[in-house]
Amino acid sequence: MKLSQRVWGSVGAALLGAVVLAACGSSTEGAGGLPTLAPTITALPPVTPTDVPEPDPIALPPVDWDDVEPFRAAMRPAFAGDVDAFVNRNRYYIEASLAFEDGVAVIRGAQRVRYTNRSADTLDQVVFRLYPNLPALGGRMVVYQATVNENPVEPGLTERETVLILPLDEPLAPGESVEMALQFSVAAERGMNASYGAFGFQDDVFSGPEWYPVLSVYEEGKGWWMERASPNGDAVYSETGLYETFLTVPEDFVVAMSGTEIDTFPAGDGAKTVHYVSGPMRDSLLVASPVFGRLTDYVDDIAVNVYYWPGGESAAERVLKIGTDAMRIFNEKFGPYPFAEMDIAETFNFTGIEYPGIIIIADRYWETGNANLEVTVAHEVAHQWWYSLVGNDQVGQPWLDESLTSYSEYVYARNVYDDKRAKDMQDGDRDWYNFYRGQGAPDLVLDLPVNSYVDNNYGVIIYVKGPLFYAELETLLGRDRFLEAVQLYFERHRYEVVQSVDVLNAFEDATGEDLDALFYRWVGDFPGLDPAVVEQAQQQAEQVQ
Secondary structure, three states, X not given: OOOEEEOOOOOHHHHHHHXXXXXXXXXXXOHHHOEOOOOOXXXXXXXXOOOXXXXXXXXXXXXXXXXXXXXXXXXXXXXXXXXXXXXXXXXXEEEEEEEEEOOEEEEXXXXXXXXXXXXXXXXXXXXXXXXXXXXXXXXXXXXXXXXXXXXXXXXXXXXXXXXXXXXXXXXXXXXXXXXXXXXXXXEEEOOEEEOOOOEEEEOOXXXXXXXXXXXXXXXXXXXXXXXXXXXXXXXXXXXXXXXXXXXXXXXXXXXXEOOEEEEEEEEEOOEEEEEEEOOOEOOOEEEEEOOOEEEEEEEOOEEEEEEEOOOOHHHHHHHHHHHHHHHHHHHHHOOOOOEOEEEEEEEOOOOEEEEOOEEEEEHHHOOOOOOOHHHHHHHHHHOOOEOOOEEOOOOOOOHHHHHHHHHHHHHHHHHHOOHHHHHHHHHHHHHHHHHHHHXXXXXXXXXXXXXXXXXXXXXXXXXXXXXXXXXXXXXXXXXXXXXXXXXXXXXXXXXXXXXXXXXXXXXXXXXXXXXXXXXXXXXXXXXXXXXXXXXXXXXXXXXXX
């Protein structure tokens, strides 16, 4: 998610006019001269009151989970073999319909899901997350029926109906798999614009992140992740899997979804069904509208598609240029993007938000001369590496994706423009961070959960201090060695979920440097850090006091 808005240009005295920090958007100046956060993000209305009548069950066909051939179509040819490793990972088969009915966007769907226990523990339940029910999103997701291995079960709901628990009749041992089926619906009322505009239905456009029940993450020693996320950051923590989706929509709808469309066929009564498959992706976004136009260009064999509203053609051309430049640069500097396409869609969100294979950019930025457009698109494209491909717990450790993504803005600026442009950005961040500290604000470490940051702390620490930490590493190691470490980090952890120690190990292994003390000073204490370094730093701090 994009919280830090930058304007690339002069810094120093003009800093406050050039850099604005807020919860995904503009802010006003508060006490002490610091910008205040935007108002608490709530849905408009707070929740969707519409009850969708229970639909007739969708008769799902059996799924051959061993067949991964269709998913190769979502990959670049050189990476088609990557799907083979996901035969026994999270798998989704979804059939659904989307229609706009009397001012409500309604999804009626069903899914088969196979979950394989990759932990060392034996499990007695499987947990799904119903993200549209988060208070910050304000939608309504209902699960009507559930089966486990074809046997009906009564699911449990907790955390204000955002957590769905399926009990298992037989314990699931390590390495074993279970198949589940869920019948569900999702509703969003027209005018809704919730959680920074991530989820909603406005202007004949539906935007639905995690529009289906999503498998949660099981962590050894902790259990299933059931935390209700803070509305100030990203809400999703999920593992990579494969998706096959058949979505039925009116014939005039244009659909953009995580993955690749491999077929479209008539569905009768003025409707069509689009058939999507994904590569290994962490979750799925669905955006659909009858008003979308589309532009396409290529970076090598990667299709970059831009979906825009009427009147947005000129800005769409600019977005396409930024998107292709960013893809080309990050492919070269970080490691190869493995998917066959990447989509950019104009929506009503507040700034920009990332999803696997697709990003959404605010319509209020969708102007050729808008100063926020370029940096927002570049930032969200970088998230295809840092979040989509190298995953993390966005709620518990937001620095892992957001700070490296914000540093990636420097990389983009350096390669599209020159070193001076990137240095201006770093200097602006450094001046802003110093201003923040000069007001007596706390200098928090990077490795904290979202809910540990209050007021301006989240934006400044994660999106300003974070990229400055990587800039410090680059200065210490030199640019070439720094990028070698980033490439090793990407290569090691593509499609996986990382912890802070994985960043440290990649940089130390690639460079031969001992970086524990530097990481402790910026990132904080975390499992895997050298205890002697932590003890020494704490003793020095006590002596200073």
